[in-house]
Amino acid sequence: MIRGKAYVVGDAIDTDQIIPAAHLVYSLTIPEERKMYGRYALSGVPADQQGLPKGGQPFTAEDSFESEYKVIIGGSNFGCGSSREHAPFAIAEAGCEAVVAESYARIFYRNSVDGGFVVPFETRVPLTERIRTGDEVEIDTVRSTLHNHTTGEDFLLNPLGDVADILKAGNVFEYARQKGLIST
Amino acid sequence: MGQTLTEKILAQHAGRERVAPGDNIWVDVDILMTHDVCGPPTIDIFKREFGENAKVWDQNKLVILPDHYIFTEDPHARRNIELLRAFAAQHDLQHYYDVGTSRYKGVCHVALAEEGFNRPGNVLFGTDSHTCTSGAFGLFSTGVGNTDAALIMGTGKIWVKVPETMRFVFEGELPPYLMAKDLILAVIGEIGTDGGTYRTLEFDGGAVYDLSMQERMTLTNMAIEAGGKNGIIAPDQVTFDFVRARTDAPFQAVYGDADARFHSEYVFDVSQMVPVVAKPHSPDNKAPVTEVVGTRLDKCYIGSCTGGKLEDFEAAARILKGLEVKVATYVVPASTEVQRRMKEVTIDGQTLWDIFESAGCMMGHASCGACLGGPIDTFGRAVGTEVVISTTNRNYPGRMGSKMSAVYLASPLTVAASALNGVITDPREVLV
Numbered sequence: 105m106i107r108g109k110a111y112v113v114g115d116a117i118d119t120d121q122i123i124p125a126a127h128l129v130y131s132l133t134i135p136e137e138r139k140m141y142g143r144y145a146l147s148g149v150p151a152d153q154q155g156l157p158k159g160g161q162p163f164t165a166e167d168s169f170e171s172e173y174k175v176i177i178g179g180s181n182f183g184c185g186s187s188r189e190h191a192p193f194a195i196a197e198a199g200c201e202a203v204v205a206e207s208y209a210r211i212f213y214r215n216s217v218d219g220g221f222v223v224p225f226e227t228r229v230p231l232t233e234r235i236r237t238g239d240e241v242e243i244d245t246v247r248s249t250l251h252n253h254t255t256g257e258d259f260l261l262n263p264l265g266d267v268a269d270i271l272k273a274g275n276v277f278e279y280a281r282q283k284g285l286i287s288t
Numbered sequence: 289m290g291q292t293l294t295e296k297i298l299a300q301h302a303g304r305e306r307v308a309p310g311d312n313i314w315v316d317v318d319i320l321m322t323h324d325v326c327g328p329p330t331i332d333i334f335k336r337e338f339g340e341n342a343k344v345w346d347q348n349k350l351v352i353l354p355d356h357y358i359f360t361e362d363p364h365a366r367r368n369i370e371l372l373r374a375f376a377a378q379h380d381l382q383h384y385y386d387v388g389t390s391r392y393k394g395v396c397h398v399a400l401a402e403e404g405f406n407r408p409g410n411v412l413f414g415t416d417s418h419t420c421t422s423g424a425f426g427l428f429s430t431g432v433g434n435t436d437a438a439l440i441m442g443t444g445k446i447w448v449k450v451p452e453t454m455r456f457v458f459e460g461e462l463p464p465y466l467m468a469k470d471l472i473l474a475v476i477g478e479i480g481t482d483g484g485t486y487r488t489l490e491f492d493g494g495a496v497y498d499l500s501m502q503e504r505m506t507l508t509n510m511a512i513e514a515g516g517k518n519g520i521i522a523p524d525q526v527t528f529d530f531v532r533a534r535t536d537a538p539f540q541a542v543y544g545d546a547d548a549r550f551h552s553e554y555v556f557d558v559s560q561m562v563p564v565v566a567k568p569h570s571p572d573n574k575a576p577v578t579e580v581v582g583t584r585l586d587k588c589y590i591g592s593c594t595g596g597k598l599e600d601f602e603a604a605a606r607i608l609k610g611l612e613v614k615v616a617t618y619v620v621p622a623s624t625e626v627q628r629r630m631k632e633v634t635i636d637g638q639t640l641w642d643i644f645e646s647a648g649c650m651m652g653h654a655s656c657g658a659c660l661g662g663p664i665d666t667f668g669r670a671v672g673t674e675v676v677i678s679t680t681n682r683n684y685p686g687r688m689g690s691k692m693s694a695v696y697l698a699s700p701l702t703v704a705a706s707a708l709n710g711v712i713t714d715p716r717e718v719l720v
Binding site: 150181187207208210211214219266 | 435485661687
């Protein structure tokens with residue numbers, strides 16, 4: 105179960121909007137640097153698109169390193185653009201646990217799963233106009249459903265399919281160890 | 289039922305007779321490439337998972353090409369170069385191209401070609417989405433994140449879901465006012481930025497085989513802008529000549545079967561195509577240049593892995609020779625080899641470098657430059673609400689440094705023509 109406030113964005117949120125390239129200089133391991141990824145997560149989204157439908161609501165508040173939102177609701181082709189793993193990392197570092205989008209760019213999806221950062225769910229129907237930023241939502245990760253506590257609506261999500269085993273293992277290394285593909 | 293070129297390469301590297309789209313397989317990797325942005329975090333994960341003193345799976349197959357944040361005072365960016373340097377020394381890596389030395393190359397995708405790492409039939413992974421560029425040499429290449437790269441670094445293996453192949457056939461004779469950039473922008477405009485998601489984009493047809501390797505690389509480079517897993521072109525004599533001039537390493541060319549099954553097929557007659565741009569803020573926002581002619585510009589940019597190769601500058605120089613630009617124009621060679629060649633190759637006795645300088649262009653050093661914005665002091669970075677026309681490959685909001693700016697993507701010919709007038713200009717107006 106993943107429960108918390110939803111943050112809604114539009115179509116084709118590319119990796120430069122998720123984490124602008126200027127911030128990629130920070131270490132992903134040194135604690136005082138890695139928190140900058142939470143600070144700047146989704147900061148590249150144009151102001152009027154930040155937190156739909158209203159806009160003007162940054163994902164992470166000014167001078168904060170953690171977001172108040174637990175679930176991102178996106179449109180089509182979420183995470184398109186570069187291969188930077190810093191993108192799902194930044195979303196996770198901000199405290200967000202899942203993305204629910206109509207479709208994903210391949211590398212973002214793979215990075216989310218293989219690194220064990222966020223769970224990337226696909227919707228069966230577009231949700232960006234059915235859910236508003238700030239709505240309280242709950243994802244049943246086993247049954248692949250999303251419940252909107254604010255409106256009372258329920259939505260079916262696509263089952264995770266092939267990647268469920270990697271997500272369950274934690275990341276691709278644990279998965280590979282379980283399969284005997286790496287011995288260390 | 290036969291297999292496509294991509295399927296056959298993947299099957300060979302999985303030790304199987306055949307694979308089918310949708311199969312999840314583990315493949316052996318021939319080359320892993322990383323750079324200064326994703327190298328240090330990849331190394332951190334490698335050490336976390338395999339141990340502080342673990343050895344990389346094969347020190348001759350790991351290529352490290354710092355290229356993103358090179359000419360900057362940013363202390364964190366400089367620290368990342370030091371981390372790469374230390375790792376290369378610890379592992380005695382032969383293929384580390386250090387900043388500040390004569391070995392420094394510049395943009396990784398162009399350098400991979402120049403240094404002979406793109407070999408037909410191979411499997412190449414890189415921590416950069418434009419790793420698909422290498423597919424121009426008839427190999428499977430794609431971009432991955434730090435975690436996947438760290439897994440390869442430790443084991444030489446990675447899982448791949450076999451993609452379906454979309455086939456793009458270009459026939460006819462390419463007119464002198466068109467470049468590969470126009471062709472690929474037309475493809476992306478037709479299928480959209482997610483039209484190739486999870487799939488291979490294979491380029492074929494007489495017009496493709498008429499192209500040089502540099503122009504073929506422009507096609508495969510932007511497969512990712514259609515969401516593609518990889519772009520690929522079957523190798524021919526042009527490919528072999530290029531590779532053999534760069535390396536003695538053995539390779540085995542692979543070709544798709546005549547009865548291979550494709551997801552879809554698109555056919556273009558290049559003689560009927562026109563110069564195009566991708567309007568702000570998406571690479572699939574295609575328009576013929578004629579539709580945006582006269583758009584006022586603040587900046588022109590010629591550079592990057594897709595638009596900063598020697599032939600890109602030759603094309604632009606043909607237009608700018610003997611004339612002056614009317615708007616700030618930034619010229620950034622992709623690699624040090626390109627930069628050196630620009631000072632050797634001449635048009636009517638004048639070097640390309642001199643043509644650009646005489647035209648009033650600002651000349652940068654070989655690197656990714658402002659293609660992806662980068663640190664605040666990056667050469668040519670977009671600021672404020674600037675309107676930019678660029679030979680680069682992405683124009684999502686903020687890509688070149690300012691999310692208020694508006695970026696048009698176009699061929700080097702179109703960008704050079706626009707630089708002359710200070711407004712977007714059809715290259716057919718100025719080409720003689």
